[in-house]
Amino acid sequence: MALPAILSVDDDPNVSRAIVRDLRRRYGESYRIVRAQSGADALDALKDMKLRGDPVAVLLADYRMPGMSGIEFLEEAMDLHPAAKRVLLTAYADTNAAIDAINVVDLDHYLLKPWDPPEEKLYPVLDAMLEAWATSGDRPVTEIRVVGHRWSARSSEVREFLARNQCPYRWYMSDEPEGQRLLEAAGADGMRLPVVVTSDGQALVEPTDSELADRVGLSTTPCADFYDIVVIGGGPAGLGAAVYGASEGLRTVLIERTATGGQAGQSSRIENYLGFPDGLSGGQLADRARRQAAKFGAEIVTTRDVVALEVNGSARTVRFADGAALDAHTVILATGVSYRQLPVPGIDDFTGRGVYYGSAVTEAARCADEDVYIVGGANSAGQAAVYLARSARSVTIVVRARSLDASMSHYLIQQIGRNPRIGVRVCSEVIGVEGDDHLSRITVRDNVTGNAETVDAQWLFLFIGAAPRTDWLDGVVVRDEHGYVLSGPDLVVEGRRPHGWDLDRPPQHLETSVPGVFAAGDVRADSAKRVASAVGEGAMAVMLVHRYLARQ
Incomplete structure (x- = not known):
């Protein structure tokens, strides 16, 4: 966590060095002493600190500076850091101007130059100010900050993306004071929203999910080109498959287009899941499962959209929307379902x-x-x-x-x-x-x-109906009339195996019409559409993967 800052701005190098020397001598262990030699440079520093969420305790500005006076600087600085205490450094001849500044920038104090000895003329003043500032409640903001319009669709999507990926954030509306301060610090005009300020102070204007994922520490690129299992979909079935696959030593990667948890991850309370008599939220379940999968070594890749599945000899190839591809011995389809659109005009x-x-x-x-x-x-x-x-x-x-x-x-x-x-x-x-x-x-x-x-x-x-996300499987994997993936016994009609099936054995229980490709959870035809059954099918699919690999 960053130390609170005391910023001094003075265009006279000798005066600037002297004030910073005295400040560091007294406050250097508990505060970050920042030095600037012009109002513009000082404002740039304050904007950076605003974006990083660093607290600013005291601002000391020389009254007479070319280009921007101390009063003008403090007037702009208070818009960025309104809780910071403000001090004007003046010569004796400028005391009347300093007194007038109290009404302009709500000045907390003015100091006459020189302030020697500092033990009598500088430190007592700043000690009192720092004590008052410490009780004001101005604390660093370490989480992500999102500035947007209340009724902006994209702002809502960004908030949901961060929440579902367990990324703490604070929300500021663009027309409230703190939101406007963040927009000013980011150099944003407020017309292009949302603006996301990351915990390290980077400002993202109208970021895509992929850009956001990269900046908040989510993995968006697989570490290898070939795996034992590629799990497509991060709902309960996919997470179950990732946990069991990785825990049994299989090289496992889970690909998710938005956030792990699926529809279940959006549930406010699940009370009938085995082992949790007091219930838990879908987000909690997804977070625990994600951490469990990672503990066993499964990779979890987000914001990647799978658009095609191919059979290339013994390999199963997954293609992404950006043209990249990933190969594996086996694939587990766990893409779940999406809510249907309400057919109402407008x-x-x-x-x-x-x-x-x-x-x-x-x-x-x-x-x-x-x-x-x-x-x-x-x-x-x-x-x-x-x-x-x-x-x-x-x-x-x-x-x-x-x-x-x-x-x-x-x-x-x-x-x-x-x-x-x-x-x-x-x-x-x-x-x-x-x-x-x-x-x-x-x-x-x-x-x-x-x-x-x-x-x-x-x-x-x-929360109406459900539609499987399987159009991208057209012509490769057999589906029913509603788009759900057929598997196991459902593929064998009147003793005949699916077209293209050239193995001596029939499809395994969760195996699709493509050998080595399995379906688990809600995407599978006639599945139970419950969280517990989806997790069970994810685990069962891994057992069937072992059988498949043993026969290769």
């Missing part, structure tokens, strides 16, 4: 601006004392409703079915029924959205009566 315009797909945890704090609507009747929707109801004024679940019984776990239905803040509108659906720069109203239709009602709503969370 809804895409509000994504990230009041309409969110499965990001209740990230946005929950901003929903305090608001009316929230959730579309969906499965466990993810129920978990979000219970979580949001902690702070929201009301939560309304909109579901097309006659009840939640067929799609939601019993324990969640009981919790929803006991919570007076949660209501359920059955046999209903959202058919319209309205707003300007963000969502303001939605229209809900009762499918029994046909009546439609428009209500005020700034928050709409969607």
Whole structure:
């Protein structure tokens, strides 16, 4: 953690050296003494410290400096570091100007030059200021800072990316004072948002996920060209496969396009997972699994989009969107599913601006004392409703079915029924959205009566259906009519093996129509669509990989 700074700026080299010498003698062990010889240089230093999150305790500026006077410097410096104490160094003839500066820059003190002896004229003044500053609460910010617009879709995506990848951050709106100070320090005009300031003080303007991942320490490039297992997808099935593959000595790499955890990683509370009677969040589960996989030596690569799978002799080749490729003996498909888009005209315009797909945890704090609507009747929707109801004024679940019984776990239905803040509108659906720069109203239709009602709503969370991410497997791996990957016995129809299967044996239980390529979790046809079963299938796939490799 950086030491708090005491900055001195004076254009006279002799005076500058003298003040810094005295400051270091008294405060050098506990404070960082920074010296500048012009107001412009001092402001540049302060901007760098602002971006790094370094605290600034005291600013000492000479009154008469060419180009920028001490008062002008302090006036600009207080916009960057408003908590820093401000001292003006003046000659005796300038004391009236110094007194006037108290009203201009809220000056804390002025010192006459020379200040000898410092034990009588300098240190007592600064001791009092530093004591007052230490109780002011100005502390270094070591985590990532994100400056954005409240209703910016990309700002929302960046926040969710950081949260799901377990990267601590602070959020500042671009129109609040601290947000504006960070934008000024970064040299950003506020038109291109978000601006992300990393913990080492680097400012990223409108960064892509890959750029962000590189700067926050996430791995984005595999360390080798060939592996025993390439796991595609970082949900529970993929993480389970990575843990068991690496723990059994197989060279394992997991490729994830956004963040580990998958849909389960976005769950606010999972209470029916074996071994956790008090429940845990999806983020906690994903973080523990990721650390466990890394402990055994699995590589985890993020922000890489897989676009093709090829068979090249005994190798299985995975191709990325950027043209790079990776080879392995085997591949485990664990890409899971994504939420379906709500087929309502104009809804895409509000994504990230009041309409969110499965990001209740990230946005929950901003929903305090608001009316929230959730579309969906499965466990993810129920978990979000219970979580949001902690702070929201009301939560309304909109579901097309006659009840939640067929799609939601019993324990969640009981919790929803006991919570007076949660209501359920059955046999209903959202058919319209309205707003300007963000969502303001939605229209809900009762499918029994046909009546439609428009209500005020700034928050709409969607947890509807599931679609497998398997278009990139077209023509390579056999899928069902919905896009789910067929495996094992499902591939054998009337005793006939899948087209192109040239081995004497039938496909193993989780093996796809391509030997050595396995499917696990929600992407597999007729899977259980539960976290525990996905983890189990990931582990089982590794066992089948061993069998496959033993026969090669």
